[in-house]
Amino acid sequence: MSSTVTRTRSPRRLGDLVFSGAAFGASLTILVALAGVAIFLIIQGIPALGAEPSDLNGKPNLLAYTAPLVFGTLWAALIAIVIATPLAIGVALAVSHYAPKRLASPLGYLVDLLAAVPSVVYGLWGIGFLGPRLVPPYEWLDQHLGWLPFFAGPASTTGRTILTAAIVLAIMILPIITAISREIFSQTPRLNEEAALALGATRWEMIRLSVLPYARSGIVSAVMLGLGRAMGETMAVAMVLSASGVVTFNLISATNPSTIAANIALSFADATGLKVNALVATGLVLFVITFVVNFAARAIVSRADRSVSR
Amino acid sequence: MTTTAPPRGETQHHEHVPLRHPRLPRWAPLLVAAMAASAGGLLALSLGWGVVGWVIVAALLHLVGLPLWSRVIENRRAAVDRLVTSLIWIALVIAFIPLVSLLSTVVRNGASELTSTFLNNSMRNVIGEGGGIYHALVGTLLITLGATVISVPIGLMTSIYLVEYGALSRLASAIRFLVDVMTGIPSIVAGLFAFALFALLTGDPGIHFGFGGSVALSLLMIPIVVRSAEEMLKLVPTDLREASYALGVPKWRTIVRVVLPTALSGIITGVTLAIARVIGETAPLLIIAGSTDSVNFDLFHDQMATLPVFIYYSYTQPGLNPEISRGYAWGAALVLIIIVMALNAIARIVGRFFAPRTGR
Numbered sequence: 195m196s197s198t199v200t201r202t203r204s205p206r207r208l209g210d211l212v213f214s215g216a217a218f219g220a221s222l223t224i225l226v227a228l229a230g231v232a233i234f235l236i237i238q239g240i241p242a243l244g245a246e247p248s249d250l251n252g253k254p255n256l257l258a259y260t261a262p263l264v265f266g267t268l269w270a271a272l273i274a275i276v277i278a279t280p281l282a283i284g285v286a287l288a289v290s291h292y293a294p295k296r297l298a299s300p301l302g303y304l305v306d307l308l309a310a311v312p313s314v315v316y317g318l319w320g321i322g323f324l325g326p327r328l329v330p331p332y333e334w335l336d337q338h339l340g341w342l343p344f345f346a347g348p349a350s351t352t353g354r355t356i357l358t359a360a361i362v363l364a365i366m367i368l369p370i371i372t373a374i375s376r377e378i379f380s381q382t383p384r385l386n387e388e389a390a391l392a393l394g395a396t397r398w399e400m401i402r403l404s405v406l407p408y409a410r411s412g413i414v415s416a417v418m419l420g421l422g423r424a425m426g427e428t429m430a431v432a433m434v435l436s437a438s439g440v441v442t443f444n445l446i447s448a449t450n451p452s453t454i455a456a457n458i459a460l461s462f463a464d465a466t467g468l469k470v471n472a473l474v475a476t477g478l479v480l481f482v483i484t485f486v487v488n489f490a491a492r493a494i495v496s497r498a499d500r501s502v503s504r
Numbered sequence: 505m506t507t508t509a510p511p512r513g514e515t516q517h518h519e520h521v522p523l524r525h526p527r528l529p530r531w532a533p534l535l536v537a538a539m540a541a542s543a544g545g546l547l548a549l550s551l552g553w554g555v556v557g558w559v560i561v562a563a564l565l566h567l568v569g570l571p572l573w574s575r576v577i578e579n580r581r582a583a584v585d586r587l588v589t590s591l592i593w594i595a596l597v598i599a600f601i602p603l604v605s606l607l608s609t610v611v612r613n614g615a616s617e618l619t620s621t622f623l624n625n626s627m628r629n630v631i632g633e634g635g636g637i638y639h640a641l642v643g644t645l646l647i648t649l650g651a652t653v654i655s656v657p658i659g660l661m662t663s664i665y666l667v668e669y670g671a672l673s674r675l676a677s678a679i680r681f682l683v684d685v686m687t688g689i690p691s692i693v694a695g696l697f698a699f700a701l702f703a704l705l706t707g708d709p710g711i712h713f714g715f716g717g718s719v720a721l722s723l724l725m726i727p728i729v730v731r732s733a734e735e736m737l738k739l740v741p742t743d744l745r746e747a748s749y750a751l752g753v754p755k756w757r758t759i760v761r762v763v764l765p766t767a768l769s770g771i772i773t774g775v776t777l778a779i780a781r782v783i784g785e786t787a788p789l790l791i792i793a794g795s796t797d798s799v800n801f802d803l804f805h806d807q808m809a810t811l812p813v814f815i816y817y818s819y820t821q822p823g824l825n826p827e828i829s830r831g832y833a834w835g836a837a838l839v840l841i842i843i844v845m846a847l848n849a850i851a852r853i854v855g856r857f858f859a860p861r862t863g864r
Binding site: 207209210212213214216217218219220221223224225227228230231234235237238280281282283284285287288289292301304305307308310311312313314315316317318319321322323324365368372396397398399401419422423425426427428429432433455458459462463466467470473474477480481484485487488489491492495496 | 581582584585588589591592593594595596598599600602603605606609610613657658659660661662664665666668669670675676679681682683684685686687688689690691692693694696697699700701703704709710723726727730754755756757759760780781783784785786787790791794795812815816819820830833834837840841844845848
């Protein structure tokens with residue numbers, strides 16, 4: 195574009211200067227905001243290092259206060275990912291490779307609707323509808339699979355367990371994993387697919403041989419983005435989970451680990467003094483964890499993009 | 505996809521290869537599904553299971569039956585293919601169950617609440633019946649409006665920088681990357697940020713006000729606006745820009761008068777979707793905007809009720825009349841869902857009917 199024969203620079207116009215400056219300034223604002231998140235959380239979080247046990251639910255120091263919450267956050271997100279990933283890949287394949295062309299985009303739109311539902315409504319549904327209906331299955335699991343540590347019970351009578359919370363989380367992250375996987379599946383080179391089919395592969399063999407290898411890094415990053423979303427999700431967990439802050443792998447009992455986000459939402463309104471700082475400090479931990487996960491996921495995506503475009 | 509002939513089974517390398525292997529008829533999956541459904545129904549009726557048990561048993565029977573039949577008539581590879589096909593359709597059905605269940609639960613529980621009393625009254629001095637969500641509606645609309653006013657200029661200018669000025673520069677790709685990462689910031693962290701910022705600025709350790717909520721929401725909204733606007737600006741044909749430059753129009757006027765109008769419908773769609781995304785956010789508002797029973801039109805002073813926070817407190821801290829309060833929660837949830845769905849529909853309509861005329 196810039197290679198004209200004799201390039202005479204046009205005089206810098208005031209409008210151009212102002213406009214490009216504004217555009218540049220807006221971009222910098224974003225960077226400043228992102229840095230600001232970290233800086234202000236650190237400033238407000240640091241006083242919590244000197245917090246007394248009375249400010250930390252009786253825990254001796256900030257680390258002992260945060261560790262069970264980190265465990266709960268990772269555990270709930272992990273279960274949600276285990277539930278959501280196979281479903282999401284199935285749905286993405288259904289939309290990209292199985293559904294008739296005419297159905298594909300309405301189906302995709304319906305999946306996107308799942309993402310449009312506000313999280314507080316998911317929480318309401320989880321506590322008011324899903325939880326009570328999961329009590330019988332939990333009792334069944336307790337009786338028949340109670341020898342597994344996951345189902346050691348005693349089964350919750352309200353259904354407000356970490357498994358219920360994870361199921362709600364799984365539903366909430368399903369659309370994000372589906373959307374990204376679907377995008378990547380439909381970008382599979384047509385020739386690879388046709389070649390597999392021409393060699394006599396069945397549809398599933400074609401997908402296994404050409405679509406899945408092509409989409410592998412995309413799926414990984416989609417799952418990681420879902421993981422980040424699940425770890426940061428607040429309201430659904432805060433409402434559904436009956437949390438007591440323990441560290442346990444038991445999925446169906448009435449005493450459950452809490453998550454960082456849910457703990458902040460539940461305790462913030464009544465918190466004063468150093469309690470607030472302690473909550474902000476846990477928020478900083480959450481920010482760092484989700485930032486790292488998202489950073490890694492986006493790095494994988496952008497590397498994959500580059501290798502595809504070459 | 506549909507025109508591709510189905511595979512013919514394993515090739516064999518001796519003389520009398522049959523040209524056609526036996527295949528199950530086209531209606532085989534439907535037949536097996538119907539048989540599985542009726543067999544499951546019989547079992548469920550005789551053993552007294554509910555609909556859920558019936559569906560699960562029918563799905564399992566289908567998952568076993570169809571591949572077995574295929575294994576006998578066709579071959580192993582075709583059987584695996586049919587198994588996977590069934591699994592994928594079942595995954596799709598499972599994914600829609602929560603959507604249907606959630607929408608129907610909210611409509612069933614919330615529809616009876618939607619009266620003019622409910623929409624036109626606040627909860628001020630209300631104990632028991634007669635209250636409403638007017639104060640929460642006002643708060644939600646004002647705070648979201650504030651977030652939009654902050655996010656759209658910043659988001660739009662950033663996307664203009666990314667497309668028109670930065671393009672492929674290192675700084676632009678760094679910003680693009682960080683904006684992507686920013687989409688993953690947990691909403692509660694955005695709330696804590698707004699709280700930490702304003703608590704420091706004002707020196708009030710228990711700060712609650714609506715505009716803080718707007719700032720928190722804009723942190724979540726900006727990346728969505730940037731990404732969608734960037735996509736739209738990229739779609740504007742370079743010819744248009746070059747035609748404008750050739751007429752001697754300065755770059756900034758080209759952007760304002762040529763590029764933006766061409767991409768306008770797409771940008772509006774993106775902004776609307778971004779609003780729909782943040783209007784239901786609860787966690788940041790719980791922290792920085794607080795909650796009140798009264799109508800508050802002032803974004804800069806005092807606590808402000810919002811719909812999501814109202815839903816949360818009405819259900820989890822129902823007070824003296826749990827039945828009535830929970831009813832309010834469902835009613836407010838229905839209103840919130842209607843707002844979100846309406847915004848989504850508007851975005852689609854704008855996107856479809858005012859699509860840019862790119863001279864196709």
